[in-house]
Amino acid sequence: MKRTFEESEWVRLIETMEKLRSPGGCEWDIAQTHETLKPYLIEEAYEVLDAIDRGNDEELAEELGDILLQVIFHSQIAAERKAFTITDVVRSLTNKLVRRHPHVFSDSKGYSYRQWEEIKAKEKGAGSTGSSSIGKINKALPALSLARRVQENASVVGFDWNEISGPRNKINEEIEELDCAIKGGDKKKIEEELGDLLFTIANLSRFLDVDPESALKRSTEKFVNRFRDMESHIEEYGLEIESMTIDELNHLWEKAKEGTN
Numbered sequence: 001m002k003r004t005f006e007e008s009e010w011v012r013l014i015e016t017m018e019k020l021r022s023p024g025g026c027e028w029d030i031a032q033t034h035e036t037l038k039p040y041l042i043e044e045a046y047e048v049l050d051a052i053d054r055g056n057d058e059e060l061a062e063e064l065g066d067i068l069l070q071v072i073f074h075s076q077i078a079a080e081r082k083a084f085t086i087t088d089v090v091r092s093l094t095n096k097l098v099r100r101h102p103h104v105f106s107d108s109k110g111y112s113y114r115q116w117e118e119i120k121a122k123e124k125g126a127g128s129t130g131s132s133s134i135g136k137i138n139k140a141l142p143a144l145s146l147a148r149r150v151q152e153n154a155s156v157v158g159f160d161w162n163e164i165s166g167p168r169n170k171i172n173e174e175i176e177e178l179d180c181a182i183k184g185g186d187k188k189k190i191e192e193e194l195g196d197l198l199f200t201i202a203n204l205s206r207f208l209d210v211d212p213e214s215a216l217k218r219s220t221e222k223f224v225n226r227f228r229d230m231e232s233h234i235e236e237y238g239l240e241i242e243s244m245t246i247d248e249l250n251h252l253w254e255k256a257k258e259g260t261n
Contacts, residue, residue, distance in 0.1 A: 178193040
């Protein structure tokens with residue numbers, strides 16, 4: 001594939017950020033720190049996911065640019081602290097890609113997800129005193145994504161079900177335990193058992209090769225679309241949703257299901 005990267009554009013981007021952060025630049029940009037930028041990084045990541053779901057290449061290019069802005073922004077702040085520069089970031093990433101793909105950049109033969117995780121674990125010190133084979137826990141991840149990631153790491157070292165019936169049957173077990181907790185009325189126990197059920201559902205989704213975060217997001221969007229369609233029917237009938245019975249609402253909900261995906 002022909003390279004389309006233009007060094008001049010890269011330099012222009014870096015110089016633009018330097019100017020925005022310099023005296024006489026943008027007051028907002030100058031005021032930002034690593035901490036204040038955290039919400040924007042998360043927001044931009046979800047904007048990228050939305051662009052991918054839409055299948056819009058123009059939007060995707062723009063949103064990836066916004067993600068790159070965050071990388072450049074953080075790197076510039078770090079450079080001002082004399083901590084590291086964007087060059088250090090790029091060099092570190094390139095070196096990591098080479099190290100973690102020995103089958104491409106060395107004489108090593110064969111490759112697997114397990115090998116990738118073993119190399120990563122070695123780099124991060126797994127196996128040394130105080131470390132764990134489960135890997136580094138990124139608590140900033142959404143709960144379902146974190147559950148899937150932890151389960152994948154546990155699977156690498158052999159702690160996993162042999163077949164899909166394992167997590168599927170475990171769901172039934174967790175539902176029974178949740179029912180018992182509900183009967184007991186202990187809020188803390190209910191929360192614990194509900195968490196176990198969600199964790200097991202995330203595990204089943206891994207076996208099915210379905211991302212639980214994406215699946216839940218799409219189901220939520222489907223609910224919203226059907227609810228809005230139901231509201232449209234209610235408006236057509238000249239009614240108010242607050243004055244309707246649950247049976248009436250369920251009837252319109254079923255009608256909305258027929259007309260939405």
